[in-house]
Amino acid sequence: MMNEVSSGIKIGIKIMPRDVILDTQGRAVENSMKLNGFALQACRVGKFLEMTLAGNDQAQARISVEKMLKQGGLYNPLIEKFEIQIL
């Protein structure tokens, strides 16, 4: 039998500017790419967080991360939206 040593659950959190927000950073990247001859229609810039949580209960991990997002101030619902991924 193998020892049941859990290395934890890896969670990815994608945080993007909400669609109604004019994303100036994304627009600057978009313009720069176009200026260099690359074809693209739009670009938005957000951020990606990777977290490791103890245990192996994915549902529980998702709840914990949602709490961090909503109660812990990890994202600002006025200007951002998020997506949680189990990595």
Place this chain on the structure above:
Amino acid sequence: MGLKVGIARFLGTNCDEDVRKWVLSKSATADYLWYEDQFDPNAYDMVIIPGGFSYGDYLRCGALAALTPVMKSVREFAKKEKPILGICNGFQILCESGLLPGALLRNKDQRFKDQWVTLKVEQNKNHFSKKMTTGQILKLPIAHGEGNYYAEGDTLKMMADQNQIWLTYRQENPNGALMNIAGITNEKHNICGLMPHPERAQTTWMGSSDGAFFL
């Protein structure tokens, strides 16, 4: 007895000393309030959150500072309807704390703006406008990368109806702020935030003495 002012200080705050000198020049007393500590809300008459780059602007400007022990005390202080002023990063922290509505986004043209601005006092119904008149024009410096004020349409309308729009940019909007907003207050007008720096405009040799109207 002079006014007792608490000045919040985070790692990355850089306008603390300027604000302290300004406060002391008004024959008030000033204590620094360290971000890791809570303070007794009854011990102060006013709290100022100075500008800077608390937590290196990580995650979002003001977001991590909003979660610190000192801000727990600032919330209690706010409940007592005592005056709170947030300048620049202090304004961002107040928005992230939910003590002021809205958020401050990256400047519209992506650039850090370090320049003089002309402001109009839209209403003088708050503690930091006692020496101002509505409609007065002020000259103050700005220095920020994220001063583009954003709030939802209905929030903006409510703010306008409740006289919460305090200062607006005239002539030029340097950052893309909605409705040219440079400074706002909460509903009760005891909490005020602005992007420009009144502490940097206290005497004519600084370029303007209009910052003296705030205290």
